Amino acid sequence: AQKITQTQPGMFVQEKEAVTLDCTYDTSDPSYGLFWYKQPSSGEMIFLIYQGSYDQQNATEGRYSLNFQKARKSANLVISASQLGDSAMYFCAMREVGAQKLVFGQGTRLTINP
Amino acid sequence: DAGVIQSPRHEVTEMGQEVTLRCKPISGHNSLFWYRQTMMRGLELLIYFNNNVPIDDSGMPEDRFSAKMPNASFSTLKIQPSEPRDSAVYFCASRPTRLAGGTDTQYFGPGTRLTVL
Numbered sequence: 001a002q003k004i005t006q007t008q009p010g011m012f013v014q015e016k017e018a019v020t021l022d023c024t025y026d027t028s029d030p031s032y033g034l035f036w037y038k039q040p041s042s043g044e045m046i047f048l049i050y051q052g053s054y055d056q057q058n059a060t061e062g063r064y065s066l067n068f069q070k071a072r073k074s075a076n077l078v079i080s081a082s083q084l085g086d087s088a089m090y091f092c093a094m095r096e097v098g099a100q101k102l103v104f105g106q107g108t109r110l111t112i113n114p
Numbered sequence: 115d116a117g118v119i120q121s122p123r124h125e126v127t128e129m130g131q132e133v134t135l136r137c138k139p140i141s142g143h144n145s146l147f148w149y150r151q152t153m154m155r156g157l158e159l160l161i162y163f164n165n166n167v168p169i170d171d172s173g174m175p176e177d178r179f180s181a182k183m184p185n186a187s188f189s190t191l192k193i194q195p196s197e198p199r200d201s202a203v204y205f206c207a208s209r210p211t212r213l214a215g216g217t218d219t220q221y222f223g224p225g226t227r228l229t230v231l
Contacts, residue, residue, distance in 0.1 A: 033218055045205060045222035091157065095218060100170060101147070101159035102220060 003027065004092055004105035012111045013082055020067070021077040021108050023092030031097040034075040036066065039089040039107070048090075051075055079110075087112045116140070118223035120206050126229045132194040135226045138187055139208030147207040147220060148181055148191050157205070163189065196230045203227050 005024045013019045025034065036048040051059045051066045059066040067076040079086055089109050093102040119138040127133055139146050147162040161171040163183045171181070178197070183189040193200055207220040 035219065037222070042224075043203060043227070044224045045207075047219055047221060050219055093157075100145070100162050100164075101173075102157075104157040106156050 003103045004094055006090075006092055006105035006108050008108045009106075010109045010111070012113060015084060015112050015114050016081055019079045019082050019086070019110060021079075021090050021092075021110065023075045023077065023105060025073050025075060025092075025094050027073075027094065027096055029096040029098070033095045034066070034068070035093040035095070035102065036064070036075075036077045037091045037093065037104075038086075039091065041088070045091070049077070082112050084112050084114060086110060118206055118208050118221055120204075120223035120226050122226060123224060124227045124229075126231065127196055128231050129197055130195045131230075132192065133196045133200075133228060133230075135191040135204050135206075135228070137189045137191070137206030137223060139189070139206070140210075140221060141187070142210060143208035143221075144186070144211045145209040145220075146183060146189050147209070148189070149205040149207065149222075151203040151205060151225070152201075160191070160204075193228075196228075198230045201228055201230050 003026050007022050032053045034051045038046045038048050049059050049061045049064045049066050051068045058068050063080045065078045089107045091107045092105045095102050121136045145164050148160040149157050150160055151157045160173045161181045166183045179193055181191045203225045205225045206223045209220045
């Protein structure tokens with residue numbers, strides 16, 4: 001079964017608009033971590049934001065925030081005031097307690113239009 | 115601080131040749147991971163080390179793949195003999211010692227793009 005689902009293969013957004021990238025996950029483990037990574041065209045994987053399953057508040061890092069809805073098992077990434085440099089692939093990932101590896105979704109390709 | 119360092123950044127080789135990919139984790143990180151990224155399979159874990167010891171190599175595709183971590187600052191992933199289906203981007207990632215209340219974020223290197231002709 002797919003552990004991480006990103007339903008948007010591609011998104012096109014106007015510069016300065018806010019963007020929400022969807023991510024749903026599947027786990028029976030009560031303790032887990034959720035991550036978002038950015039992969040620009042240059043290829044590197046850049047860590048953006050982390051949310052622990054027991055965190056009471058949604059994580060925020062600058063223009064990035066994570067809309068964590070535990071009951072719905074969703075962990076959407078919100079980018080405020082998008083910039084041209086935000087154009088990239090974005091991956092949602094999960095790590096279950098007791099497992100060391102990150103399980104990644106298939107990614108969403110975000111394109112910011114000027 | 116230097117991030118995870120990988121070399122080479124690009125490798126083109128012919129089928130049957132041996133390929134060695136190298137990784138230097140972030141200093142002080144005690145866990146190291148090798149991932150492979152392809153269009154068909156996305157990002158998948160090949161192997162990970164904790165304190166230089168291989169813990170889980172269930173993702174290593176077959177005996178042609180081997181990985182070592184002789185010390186805390188160096189790891190290699192070797193493919194011998196290489197095949198065209200091994201063409202992919204190979205990432206190394208490291209993670210710091212988990213502290214109480216801390217996150218377990220993995221930090222990725224820039225990757226090695228391998229092409230096997």
